[in-house]
Amino acid sequence: MFGKRLASLRKQQNLSQYQLANELEFSRGQVANYEQGKRQPDFATLIKLADYFDVSTDFLLCRTEYPGSHIKESRGTYKQHDSEFEIQLRGIVDRDDDTKAFLQQYLNAPEEKKKQIRDFTTFVLDQETR
Known part of the structure; x- marks a missing residue:
């Protein structure tokens, strides 16, 4: 399950295994082994992956379907990444694959992009x- 989740996050970011490995200073083989379920990450690696993709470790480990989490920022405060809109989206569980992919991309998007999506949806x- 972890491997599929990692591959999905990597693909959503349009990264190859080589690119992700380079970004995180892993070998490509290490990424491939994680994605294929041949190896499991240690705690430090799991945290590094969660920080990189801005998701919780529970999300990476498939303990939740909700990627948002409280992330400690450099100032020592916590930023809540989950708007009320996102929380409502998470209540929608029975959707087709295209809708699930869209919602996943939305949840992983930067805040500025999320606002643009909400504004466009309101406009449409x-x-x-009328």
Whole structure:
């Protein structure tokens, strides 16, 4: 399960195994072994992966379907990445693969992009009511 989750996150970022390995100072074989389930990461590696993809370790380990987490910032405070909108999205569990992929991409997007998506959705829905 972890391997599939890691591969999915990597692909969502349009990264090859080589690129991810280079970014995290791993070997490509190490990434491949994780994705194929041949090896499991140690705690330090798991944390490094979670930080890189900005998800919780529980999400990486498939203990939750919700990637958002409280991330400690350099100032020593915690940033809540989950808006009310995101929490409502998570309540939608029975969706087709395209919808799940879209929601996953939304949840992993930077805050600026999330705002653009929300604004565009509002614009499109407003057009329907005219």
